[in-house]
Amino acid sequence: MYAGKEQGIIDTISSFWLAVLWRIIVIVENDSLATGRNLREYQIYFDGIYDLFDGYVQRTRRPDVLTVYVSPYPSEYDVSELDLFDVSLEIEPLEGDGLGYKYLLRNIYRIPFIYDKNILRKFALKTENSDIEYMFIFLDDGRLAYLEGYEGRVSIPHVTSVATLHTHPRNSCMLSSPDVESAADVLVDGGFFSGAITSSCGILLARTGFIDEDDFIELKKLAHSIRKYRDVRSIMTVLTDFQRKAKNVSLVKINY
Numbered sequence: 324m325y326a327g328k329e330q331g332i333i334d335t336i337s338s339f340w341l342a343v344l345w346r347i348i349v350i351v352e353n354d355s356l357a358t359g360r361n362l363r364e365y366q367i368y369f370d371g372i373y374d375l376f377d378g379y380v381q382r383t384r385r386p387d388v389l390t391v392y393v394s395p396y397p398s399e400y401d402v403s404e405l406d407l408f409d410v411s412l413e414i415e416p417l418e419g420d421g422l423g424y425k426y427l428l429r430n431i432y433r434i435p436f437i438y439d440k441n442i443l444r445k446f447a448l449k450t451e452n453s454d455i456e457y458m459f460i461f462l463d464d465g466r467l468a469y470l471e472g473y474e475g476r477v478s479i480p481h482v483t484s485v486a487t488l489h490t491h492p493r494n495s496c497m498l499s500s501p502d503v504e505s506a507a508d509v510l511v512d513g514g515f516f517s518g519a520i521t522s523s524c525g526i527l528l529a530r531t532g533f534i535d536e537d538d539f540i541e542l543k544k545l546a547h548s549i550r551k552y553r554d555v556r557s558i559m560t561v562l563t564d565f566q567r568k569a570k571n572v573s574l575v576k577i578n579y
Contacts, residue, residue, distance in 0.1 A: 328470060328471035328472070329457075329469075329470070329471040330468070330469065330470035330471060331468070331469055331470075332462075332466050332467070332468045332469075333442075333466065333467050333469070334385075334465070334466055334467070335435075335438065335439050335442065335467050336380055336434075336438040336439070337434045337435040337437075337438045337439040337461065337467070338439075338461050338462065338465055338466050338467035339385060339410075339465045340375055340380070340434060341431065341434060341435070341461045341465075341485045341486060341515065342407055342408075342461070342462070342463055342464065342465035342466075342485055343369075343389065343391070343407065343410075343412065343465070344367075344427060344431060344515075345463060345485040345513070345514075345515065346404060346405060346407060346412060346463075347367055347391050347393065347412075347414070348424070348427065348428070348515075349404060349513060350393075350397050350400045350404055350405075350414070351365045351367070351393065351397065351424060352513075352533065353397075353400065354395075354397040354398060354399075354400065357398065357399075358395075358398055360395060362424045362425070362532065362533075363423065363424065363425055364395060364424075365393065365394070365395065365423065365424040366393070366394050366417055366420065366421035366422065366423050366424070367391065367392070367393055367417070367421045367422055367423075367424070367427065368391070368392045368393075368417050368419070368420070368421030368422065369389060369390065369391045369392065370390075372421065372422055373422075375434065376422075376430055376433065376434075376437075378437045378438075380438070385409065385410050385465075386410060387410065387411065388410070388411045388412075388413060389410055389411070389412050389413070390412075390413045390414075390415055391412060391413070391414050391415070392414075392415050392416065392417035392418075392421065393414055393415075393416070393417050393421075394416065394417035394418075394421065396414075396415075396416040396417070397414065400414070407464065407465050408464040408465045408466065410465070425531065425532075428515070428529070428530060428531045428532065429529075429531055429573065431486075431515045431516070431529070432486075432515065432516040432527055432529045432575055432577070433577075435459075435461070435486075435488070436525070436577055436579040439467070440579045442459075442467075442469075443459065443488065443490075443520055443579075444522045444523075444579075446459075446469065446490055447490045447491075447520055447521050447522040448522050449490075450490035450491065450492060450521075451492060451493040451521065451522060454492055455471060455472065455473065456472045456473070456489055456490050456491065457469060457470065457471055457472065457489065457490045458470050458472060458487065458488075458489045459487065459488040459489065460482060460484045460487050461484060461485040461486040461487070462482065462483065462484065462485065463483045463484070463485055468482070472489075483512075484509055484512075484514050485514055485515060486509070486514050486515045486516045486517065487505070487506075487509050487514065487516075487517045487518075488517070488518055488519070488520055488525070488527075489502075489518075489519055489520070490519070490520055490521070491519045491520065491521055492521070493521055493522070494521065495519070495521060496519070496520075496521055496524040496525060496526050496576070497519070497526060497555065497558060498518065498519055498526055498528070498549065498558075498562075499519075499549065500546045500547070500549045500550040501546075502517075502518070502519055503528065503542060503545050503546040503549060504542075504543075504546045505517060506518065506527075506528040506542070507528075507539060507542040507543065507546070510528065510529075510530045510534050510538075510542070510572065511534050511539055514530075515529060515530065516528065516529035516530070516575070518575070523578060523579065524576070524577065524578050524579070525575075525576070525577045525579065526574070526575070526576050526577075527574075527575040527576075527577065528542070528572055528573070528574060528575075529572070529573050529575050530571055530572055530573075531571050531572065531573050532570070532571035533571055534571055534572065535570070535571065537570060538569055538570055538571050538572050541565060541568050541569045541572070542565075542569075542572065544565075545561065545562070545565045548561040548565075549561060562574055
């Protein structure tokens with residue numbers, strides 16, 4: 324990371340559940356590729372999954388074992404894909420109802436803004452007072468890494484990330500060209516979302532399915548187009564056009 328800069332790795336409700344969902348989503352997506360099943364067929368359930376999106380999950384000790392129920396049941400998967408720091412994950416067939424694959428991908432970005440908003444806001448306020456940006460990296464082992472960057476910029480180190488966020492100066496809920504390029508890398512590698520936040524709002528790029536070649540091309544076009552403009556109106560036009568063309572990427576604006 325950055326020598327001499329503020330940094331750390333912590334456990335949060337968001338970091339744990341994002342990692343759990345990431346592992347299950349990866350297995351579901353691989354099963355879809357292997358069997359030809361439509362991803363819309365898959366449903367996922369575990370104890371507390373509905374509470375998770377309603378904001379009712381409490382800060383309790385992580386379970387030693389977490390059973391996740393999936394339908395259709397994945398035909399085969401590498402058990403190592405379930406390794407999660409100090410929690411053992413198990414997959415069992417789902418016989419009832421759960422939350423659909425598409426629902427999960429369209430709502431996963433909400434989790435850190437429900438449970439970790441105080442952490443996000445704390446560092447966003449630091450940026451607003453100093454212009455020093457901070458990066459949040461939700462790691463695949465269920466922890467959250469944060470690190471201090473430089474004035475007006477911060478870069479993602481080469482680690483496996485489930486999702487990333489970084490702070491922007493006050494009233495700057497907008498993506499820059501480098502932000503989009505970084506987001507493209509996160510999403511192509513299977514991450515859920517990437518974006519920029521202030522102390523009150525955020526703008527994210529979140530995947531809603533497999534990122535295919537067309538989506539990647541549109542992301543690169545978006546980065547190029549944003550580089551050409553400085554005024555907010557033109558950038559918003561470019562973002563709206565991107566949203567219309569992208570198949571598996573959603574532009575998300577959030578107030579928290």
